[in-house]
Amino acid sequence: MSATATRPETSYLLRKLHSLSGIVPVGAFLAEHFWSNSSVLVSGPKYDETSQGLQTIPFRLFVEWAFIFLPILFHGGYGIYIWLRGESNVTQYPWMKNWLYTFQRYTGLVAFVYIGWHVYTQRWLTHGMSTYSEVAQQMRNPWAFGFMVVGVVATSFHLGVGIWNFLCKWGLAATVRAQRAAGQLGAVVGIVFSFVGILIVVSFRYNWHPFASYLTQK
Amino acid sequence: MAEGKQVIVKVKRQASPKDAARWEEFALPWRPSMNVIICLRDIAEHPVTREGKQTNPVSYDSNCLEEVCGSCAMVINGKARMACSALVDQLEQPIRIEPLSKFPVIRDLTVDRQFMFDSLKRVKAWIPIDGTYNLGEGPRVSPEVQEKAYPLSRCITCGNCLEVCPQVNENNNFMGAAIFSQVRLFNMHPTGAMHAKERIEAVMGDGGIEDCANAQNCVKACPKEIPLTESLAEINRQAWKQALFGWLVG
Numbered sequence: 114m115s116a117t118a119t120r121p122e123t124s125y126l127l128r129k130l131h132s133l134s135g136i137v138p139v140g141a142f143l144a145e146h147f148w149s150n151s152s153v154l155v156s157g158p159k160y161d162e163t164s165q166g167l168q169t170i171p172f173r174l175f176v177e178w179a180f181i182f183l184p185i186l187f188h189g190g191y192g193i194y195i196w197l198r199g200e201s202n203v204t205q206y207p208w209m210k211n212w213l214y215t216f217q218r219y220t221g222l223v224a225f226v227y228i229g230w231h232v233y234t235q236r237w238l239t240h241g242m243s244t245y246s247e248v249a250q251q252m253r254n255p256w257a258f259g260f261m262v263v264g265v266v267a268t269s270f271h272l273g274v275g276i277w278n279f280l281c282k283w284g285l286a287a288t289v290r291a292q293r294a295a296g297q298l299g300a301v302v303g304i305v306f307s308f309v310g311i312l313i314v315v316s317f318r319y320n321w322h323p324f325a326s327y328l329t330q331k
Numbered sequence: 332m333a334e335g336k337q338v339i340v341k342v343k344r345q346a347s348p349k350d351a352a353r354w355e356e357f358a359l360p361w362r363p364s365m366n367v368i369i370c371l372r373d374i375a376e377h378p379v380t381r382e383g384k385q386t387n388p389v390s391y392d393s394n395c396l397e398e399v400c401g402s403c404a405m406v407i408n409g410k411a412r413m414a415c416s417a418l419v420d421q422l423e424q425p426i427r428i429e430p431l432s433k434f435p436v437i438r439d440l441t442v443d444r445q446f447m448f449d450s451l452k453r454v455k456a457w458i459p460i461d462g463t464y465n466l467g468e469g470p471r472v473s474p475e476v477q478e479k480a481y482p483l484s485r486c487i488t489c490g491n492c493l494e495v496c497p498q499v500n501e502n503n504n505f506m507g508a509a510i511f512s513q514v515r516l517f518n519m520h521p522t523g524a525m526h527a528k529e530r531i532e533a534v535m536g537d538g539g540i541e542d543c544a545n546a547q548n549c550v551k552a553c554p555k556e557i558p559l560t561e562s563l564a565e566i567n568r569q570a571w572k573q574a575l576f577g578w579l580v581g
């Protein structure tokens with residue numbers, strides 16, 4: 114028995130990194146993304162203004178890869194590895210949190226595929242200069258619109274459950290009471306994100322800008 | 332035998348670790364406050380299947396018959412639970428009795444739970460007080476700590492929390508909730524705390540706390556109502572603190 118320095122195994126650190134990366138930067142980026150995109154709720158030009166501001170940030174490629182693409186690839190890839198190590202038994206034990214365990218895997222997969230498509234069509238094909246009219250154009254296709262809604266809801270759900278998981282798994286919500294509160298926080302995040310996300314998508318498809326009056330106010 | 336009320340029991344049997352499993356059905360005379368262990372004893376007394384075929388007694392583990400020894404965990408009607416506290420009158424019939432699926436079957440319902448005992452050894456789930464001289468009295472434990480420690484000390488290593496955990500399977504070596512709860516118990520004790528770092532180190536190894544995915548089935552299946560999810564959260568916190576600050580501040 115030697116009470117020497119602690120050397121946790123790599124897999125421990127990777128797993129911790131997986132859990133953390135879901136919150137920052139991936140979850141934080143999602144919040145930023147919804148926040149910026151909700152400019153469309155004011156008007157198309159306002160959206161273009163906001164997205165141009167983001168499209169012209171300094172060190173753009175570095176920021177995108179370091180804080181968005183690589184973290185998502187890692188989180189999704191390692192997430193699949195985690196999935197393969199587990200064996201869902203929700204049919205035998207249909208308990209609420211066991212359902213969340215199972216859903217978390219499927220919503221993660223849907224979100225991952227969806228994000229891949231989303232980045233391909235709106236970041237890659239547009240050379241990173243996507244505009245309101247291009248997104249609106251894409252949303253006119255009912256399949257793209259449907260996939261967008263599914264993707265937004267799956268991603269939001271995954272983040273909501275993920276916040277609860279994160280708080281439990283880092284021992285930040287350690288008591289049963291705190292874990293219940295963490296679950297409520299996750300539920301609120303999941304619902305609010307789904308709601309705002311759907312509003313944004315609907316805004317593009319129907320050229321509907323509920324906050325347009327902001328522009329005319331003195 | 333008088334034609335009274337009957338209890339229909341189906342037992343999943345397996346003659347040896349290598350043999351294939353098969354089901355046998357028994358019809359037993361009902362008695363008041365019968366539990367699953369009594370059913371198995373009745374079968375042993377009169378090992379004849381429902382179709383009248385002679386068979387041998389079912390092999391199973393049990394000892395205390397009051398949910399404290401932890402030896403009688405089985406899957407009863409699809410749920411992991413203690414056979415000695417599974418009352419026949421509260422179970423749907425035919426009662427299906429299977430061995431735990433996460434441990435190797437030795438014979439019938441007897442499984443080998445050595446994995447749990449090995450895990451307890453890995454995390455040093457004890458307080459080392461042996462020495463070459465008298466160490467004197469240990470430090471006092473505050474009532475506050477006692478109150479937290481007592482529920483954890485009730486663990487009977489039955490294996491139900493492993494049985495219901497989606498993360499415990501042949502794809503990994505996840506040790507299961509009970510083990511981490513014991514780490515918490517011994518790290519909480521003032522003498523045990525002297526080896527807290529070693530326990531946490533083991534917890535960050537293969538099959539350690541990282542594999543917990545928060546399905547929280549363990550706490551629902553625990554017959555002793557141990558706050559397992561709180562233990563997991565607590566050990567998770569101790570682990571990342573040690574991982575992060577261990578090399579930073581020692």
Ligand code: FES
Pocket residue numbers: 392393394395396397398399400401402403404413414415416
């Ligand atoms: S016989 Fe001891 S717990 Fe059931």
